[in-house]
Amino acid sequence: MSDALPVIFTVLMGVSILLYVVLDGYDLGVGMLLPAATRAEQDHMVASIGPFWDANETWLVLGVGLLLVAFPAAHGEVLGALYLPVAAMLVGLMLRGVAFELRIKAEGWHRELWNWLFWAGSFLAAFAQGLMIGRYITGFDAGLGYWLFALVTGASLCGGYVLLGATWLIYRVEGELREKAVLWARWGLLWVALGVALVSLGTPLVSETVREKWFSFPRIVFLSVLPIGTIVAWLWVWFSVRKSDKQPFLGAISIFVLAFAGLAYSLFPYVIIDRMTIWQAAAHESALKFVLVGAVVVLPFIFGYTFFVYRLFGGKTKDGGAY
Amino acid sequence: MEEALLLARAQFGLNIAFHILFPSITIGLAWLIAYFRLRYELTKDPAWLSTYRLWLKVFALSFAMGVVSGITMSFQFGTNWPGYMNKVGNVAGPLLAYEVLTAFFLEATFLGVLLFGMNRVPGWVHVASAFIVAFGTTVSAFWILALNSWMQTPAGHTTLDGVLIAGSWWAVIFNPSFPYRLTHMLLASGITASFLVAGLSAWRLLNMPPDQAALRTLRQGARIAAVLVPLQILVGDMHGLNTLEHQPAKIAAVEALWHTEKGATLTLFGIPDEEKKKNLYAIEVPKGLSLILKHDANAEIKGLNEFKDRPPVAPLFFSFRIMVGMGMLMLALSWFGAWSLRRDRQPRRWLLWAFAAFSFSGWVATLAGWMVTEIGRQPWLVTGILRTADATGAVSGAKLGASLTAYVLTYTALIVAYMVVITHMAGKGEAGPLMKGDVK
Numbered sequence: 001m002s003d004a005l006p007v008i009f010t011v012l013m014g015v016s017i018l019l020y021v022v023l024d025g026y027d028l029g030v031g032m033l034l035p036a037a038t039r040a041e042q043d044h045m046v047a048s049i050g051p052f053w054d055a056n057e058t059w060l061v062l063g064v065g066l067l068l069v070a071f072p073a074a075h076g077e078v079l080g081a082l083y084l085p086v087a088a089m090l091v092g093l094m095l096r097g098v099a100f101e102l103r104i105k106a107e108g109w110h111r112e113l114w115n116w117l118f119w120a121g122s123f124l125a126a127f128a129q130g131l132m133i134g135r136y137i138t139g140f141d142a143g144l145g146y147w148l149f150a151l152v153t154g155a156s157l158c159g160g161y162v163l164l165g166a167t168w169l170i171y172r173v174e175g176e177l178r179e180k181a182v183l184w185a186r187w188g189l190l191w192v193a194l195g196v197a198l199v200s201l202g203t204p205l206v207s208e209t210v211r212e213k214w215f216s217f218p219r220i221v222f223l224s225v226l227p228i229g230t231i232v233a234w235l236w237v238w239f240s241v242r243k244s245d246k247q248p249f250l251g252a253i254s255i256f257v258l259a260f261a262g263l264a265y266s267l268f269p270y271v272i273i274d275r276m277t278i279w280q281a282a283a284h285e286s287a288l289k290f291v292l293v294g295a296v297v298v299l300p301f302i303f304g305y306t307f308f309v310y311r312l313f314g315g316k317t318k319d320g321g322a323y
Numbered sequence: 324m325e326e327a328l329l330l331a332r333a334q335f336g337l338n339i340a341f342h343i344l345f346p347s348i349t350i351g352l353a354w355l356i357a358y359f360r361l362r363y364e365l366t367k368d369p370a371w372l373s374t375y376r377l378w379l380k381v382f383a384l385s386f387a388m389g390v391v392s393g394i395t396m397s398f399q400f401g402t403n404w405p406g407y408m409n410k411v412g413n414v415a416g417p418l419l420a421y422e423v424l425t426a427f428f429l430e431a432t433f434l435g436v437l438l439f440g441m442n443r444v445p446g447w448v449h450v451a452s453a454f455i456v457a458f459g460t461t462v463s464a465f466w467i468l469a470l471n472s473w474m475q476t477p478a479g480h481t482t483l484d485g486v487l488i489a490g491s492w493w494a495v496i497f498n499p500s501f502p503y504r505l506t507h508m509l510l511a512s513g514i515t516a517s518f519l520v521a522g523l524s525a526w527r528l529l530n531m532p533p534d535q536a537a538l539r540t541l542r543q544g545a546r547i548a549a550v551l552v553p554l555q556i557l558v559g560d561m562h563g564l565n566t567l568e569h570q571p572a573k574i575a576a577v578e579a580l581w582h583t584e585k586g587a588t589l590t591l592f593g594i595p596d597e598e599k600k601k602n603l604y605a606i607e608v609p610k611g612l613s614l615i616l617k618h619d620a621n622a623e624i625k626g627l628n629e630f631k632d633r634p635p636v637a638p639l640f641f642s643f644r645i646m647v648g649m650g651m652l653m654l655a656l657s658w659f660g661a662w663s664l665r666r667d668r669q670p671r672r673w674l675l676w677a678f679a680a681f682s683f684s685g686w687v688a689t690l691a692g693w694m695v696t697e698i699g700r701q702p703w704l705v706t707g708i709l710r711t712a713d714a715t716g717a718v719s720g721a722k723l724g725a726s727l728t729a730y731v732l733t734y735t736a737l738i739v740a741y742m743v744v745i746t747h748m749a750g751k752g753e754a755g756p757l758m759k760g761d762v763k
Contacts (some may be wrong), residue, residue: 039559054390058427062420064397069420072412075404080716087726090398091733094391099739101384105744129383246324284488291420297422305432312436312443 005292006282007284009070010268012295013063018260020059021129022253024165027053029165031122032158033184041177042115046100047271048172048317049237053100055306057093067084071281074271082132095121100148123158124317134199139204139273149202156195160256163188163237167248170241172317182241185248189238195205197260203266204247209274223265232257236241328715330723331403334730338395339697340690341734347689349517350464352382353457357546360453364446370536378520381745383438388741390431395730403723404704406714411705412497413488414480415470430459434634461509468508474705475696478480487708492654499569503562503684504696507659510555511692514626514653515685516552520544521660523749526677528752533559541678542664548657555652566699567616570706572630572697576639578612580626587612587624592644595636600627633702638694646691653684683742 007226027049034042067073079086095117103114134150147287170178214223237251267273271281282288356378363371397419401408407415436444436452444452472515473479479494480487489495521544567574579595580587589611593602599732613622627633656677664670704711 051439054387054431054434055428056586057390057394058423058431061394061397061427062423064401065416065423067406068401068412069416072408072416075401075408075412076716079401080718082403083718083722084726086398087400087729090395091729092332092390094733094737097387097391098384098740101387102744105380105384105748109647114649145662148704165666193746206434263672284413284483286488287417288493291417294421302424302428303434306428309432309435314441 003279005236005285006070006278006288007294009066009205009282010278011270013066013070014260014264016059016063016066018257020056020063021260022061022256024053024160025126026058026164026168028096028122028126029161029163029166029188030168031118031163032126032162033169034119034122036184037177037180041180044177044317045169046118047102047239048169050100051309051313053097055309057097059086070283071271071278072283074276074281077272078136082135085128085131085135089125089132092121092124092126092128095120096125113264126161127154128249132176133157133263137203137210137266137273139275141206146206146322149206150196152198152202155305156192156199159191159195160259163192164249164256166235167241167252171245171249172315174316178317185241185252186238188252189234191233192255193199195306196255200262202226205240207266207273209270213266224256226265230255233258326720327718327723328712330720330727331712331715331718332570334723334727335399335403336697337533337727337730337734338399339739341391342389342396343689343693344686344738345392345507346464347512347515347685348385348519349382349389349516350460350512352378352385352512352519353453355516355520356382357450357453357457358452361465366449370539371462374536376539377749379437380517381523383434384741384745386745387428387435389426402718403716404448404714405716406422407704407709409486410709410714411487411540413486417492418466418470418473418487418496422463426459426463426466430456434458435689437463459556459616464508464512465505467499468495469501470503471696475504475700475703476500477708477750495570499626500562500565503558503565507555507562507692509711510551510558511685512698513551513556514548516679516690517544517547518653518657518678518685519683522547522684523678523746525670526750527678528670529672529675536546537669541670541675542661545657545660545664549661550719552650552657553725556654564616570699571625572633572718573639573695574616575627576634576636577632577643577695577698578624579636579640580612580624582626582628583623584626585613585623586610586621587616587626587736589615590640593640595640597636632697638698642691642694642698646695648687649684649691650686653681653688656681660688661706661707675736 004068030045030049034045037045058190064075064079067078099118099121100113103111103118106114108309131150133145137153138146138149163185166181166188169181173181204214216222233251233254237248237255240247240251269277269279271278356375359371359378362368363375367585400415400419427599433455436449437456440452441449449651466511469688476499478498479489479491479496479614481490482488524541524544525539527534528541531537563574578587579590580592581600583604587610589608590602591606591608593605593607595602614620616622616624660674660678663674687704700706702710702712704714
C-alpha cells in the first residue's frame with residue numbers, strides 16, 4: 001500500500017494539472033485573442049468564459065496543493081528553481097483575474113486599460129507556464145541551450161492555449177466571431193504543430209533519460225501511438241472547424257491529452273528528472289492516507305457539480321453575461 | 324542569508340496582509356448576500372433584488388482579489404519557505420489540501436451559478452447556490468485557521484526521522500487555540516462586512532437622492548455590527564486568556580511587561596524601549612494587568628525576562644492597541660448608529676459621514692490583530708518546532724528583491740483600483756428602484 005500511494009498521488013496530481021491546462025488553457029487562450037477582436041466581440045468572448053474561469057483556476061491550486069501534500073521535498077525544490085517564472089505567472093494570473101471584474105465596471109480609457117491588462121496577464125501567465133514546463137523537463141539545467149529550449153516551450157504553450165481558446169469560441173459563439181475563431185484556430189494549429197515538433201525533437205536531445213525511454217525496440221512501436229494519435233487529432237481539428245461546433249474543441253483537448261501523456265511517460269517515475277523519484281519525495285503515509293480519504297469522498301462531488309455547471313451554461317453564449 | 328530571510332519575510336508578509344483583506348470581507352459578506360437573496364425570493368420586492376445585485380458585484384470583485392492573492396500564497400509556501408514543507412509538510416499539506424477540496428471548488432463553481440445563473444435555474448436553486456457559496460467561504464476559513472492555530476499551538480503530532488507526522492488528526496485540527504481563533508476570525512469578518520455594507524450605504528445616501536434600499540442596508544449593517552462587536556470583545560478576551568496559557572511570551576510582549584511582577588501593572592500607552600527594557604512615557608494602571616489577565620489583583624504575571632525566545636515588543640504593543648482602539652470606536656459607532664436609526668428615523672448627515680469613514684475600519688482592526696498573532700509567534704514559524712530563520716530557501720536576495728518589487732507594484736495598483744471601484748459602485752452606481760414604505 002505504501003508503495004502504491006505515491007503512484008496514486010502522481011495520477012491525481014497529473015489529472016489536476018491536465019485539467020487545469022485544458023480548462024484554464026481555453027480561458028487564457030481567449031484572453032490572448034482579445035486584441036484581434038472588436039469591442040463588442042471582446043465582451044462576448046469574455047462572457048463565454050465568465051461562469052467557468054474561477055473554478056478552472058482552482059485546478060491549479062489543487063495541482064500545486066497535491067505537489068505540496070504528496071511530495072513536500074519536491075515542492076520546495078521545484079518552486080524554488082522556478083522562482084521567477086512562478087512569480088511572473090502569478091502576477092499574470094492576478095492581472096487577468098481582477099481584470100474580469102474591473103473591465104466590466106470601468107468606463108472610457110480605464111476600460112481600455114483593463115482590457116489590455118486582461119490580454120497582457122493572460123499572455124504572461126501562459127508564457128510563464130510554458131517556460132516552467134521547459135525548465136522542468138530539463139531538470140532546471142543551466143546553460144543557454146536549455147534556456148532556449150524553455151523559450152520554445154513557452155511560445156508553444158501560448159500557441160496551444162490559443163488553439164484551445166479559438167476552438168472553445170467555435171463551440172460557444174455564432175456568426176462573424178465564429179468565422180474569426182475558425183481562422184484563429186487554424187493559426188493556432190500551425191503554431192502547435194511547430195511547437196510540438198520542436199519540443200518532441202528537442203526533449204530527447206537535451207535529456208538522455210528521455211532518449212533511452214523512447215528510442216529502444218520494441219517500445220518505440222507501442223509508443224508511436226502517441227505521435228500518430230497527435231497527427232490524427234491535429235487533422236481532425238483542421239477539417240472539423242467549419243463543419244462542427246464541438247468537435248474542434250474535443251480535438252484540441254485530444255492534442256493536449258496526448259502531449260501530456262508523452263511528457264508523463266518521459267518523466268515517470270521522476271518528480272524531478274534524474275534526481276528525485278516520486279517515492280523519494282513522497283510524504284509520510286499518514287498524510288497521504290488522510291488526504292486520499294478526503295479526495296475519494298469529495299472529488300465525485302466536484303466532478304458532479306462541475307458537470308452540472310457545464311450543462312447549465314454550455315452551448316452558445318446568449319446574453320452579454322453581465323450580472 | 325540574513326538579507327534573504329528579511330526579504331522572504333517582507334514578501335510573504337506583504338502577500339498575506341494583502342490576501343487577508345479580501346477573505347475578511349467575503350466570509351461575512353457571503354452570508355449577507357445569501358440573506359438578501361433569500362429575502363428577495365420570499366418577498367419578490369425589487370428593492371431586495373437591487374440590494375442583492377449591488378452587493379453581489381462587490382462580493383464578486385472581492386472574491387476575485389482573494390482568489391488571485393490566495394493562489395500566490397499557495398506557491399509562496401514552496402518558494403519562500405521550503406524548510407517549512409520539509410519539516411511539517413506532512414501536517415500542513417493535508418490541511419491545505421482539504422481546504423481546496425472541500426471549499427475552493429464549491430465556492431468558485433457556485434459563484435458562477437450565482438453570477439450568471441439567475442435566469443437559468445429555478446429560484447430555490449439560486450438561493451441554495453448563495454448559501455453554498457457562503458458555506459464554502461466559512462469552510463475555507465475553518466481549514467486555514469486550523470493550520471494557523473496548529474502553527475501557534477501545535478498538538479497531535481509525533482516526530483519520525485526528524486520530520487513531523489500527525490498522530491491524531493482530530494488533535495491536530497482541534498488544537499488548543501483553534502476554537503478561539505476561528506471564532507475570533509469569523510466574527511472579525513462579520514464585523515468587517517457589516518461596516519463595509521453600512522459605510523458604503525451611507526456613502527450612497529450622501530451622494531444620491533434618498534434611496535430606501537441603501538437606508539435599509541445602512542440600518543442592517545449597523546445593527547449586525549452592534550451585536551457582533553460586543554461578542555467579539557468577549558471572544559477576544561477568551562482568546563487572550565487562551566494565549567496566556569499557551570504562549571505567555573506573546574502576552575508579555577503585547578503588554579510590554581519586561582519583568583515578572585506580582586500585582587502586575589497595566590501599561591495603557593507608552594513607547595516600549597527594547598534596549599533599556601522599559602516603557603517610556605508610560606500611562607499605567609497599578610495591578611491592572613493581573614486583574615484583567617488573572618481576575619486577581621495580586622496574581623503573578625510572567626514578564627519577558629522569563630523567556631529565551633520572545634517576539635519583538637513594540638510591533639505587538641502598538642498593533643494590539645490599534646486593534647483594541649478600533650474595536651472600541653466600532654462599538655461606539657455601531658451602538659449609536661443602531662440606536663439613532665431605530666424604526667423609521669432618517670439619519671443625520673454627520674452620522675452618514677461617520678459610517679462612510681468607517682467603511683474599511685474592519686480592515687484596520689483585522690490587520691492589526693493578525694500582526695499581533697503572527698509577529699507574536701516569532702522567532703518561531705511553528706511554535707517550539709521550527710524557527711522562521713530555518714525555513715528559508717536558497718532563493719537569492721536579488722530574485723526576491725525583483726519579485727518583491729513586482730508584487731508591491733501589482734498590489735498597490737490592485738488595492739487602489741479595488742477601493743475606487745467599489746466605492747464608486749456603491750456610492751454612485753446605478754440606482755436601485757425606490758421602495759414605497761415597507762422599511763424595516
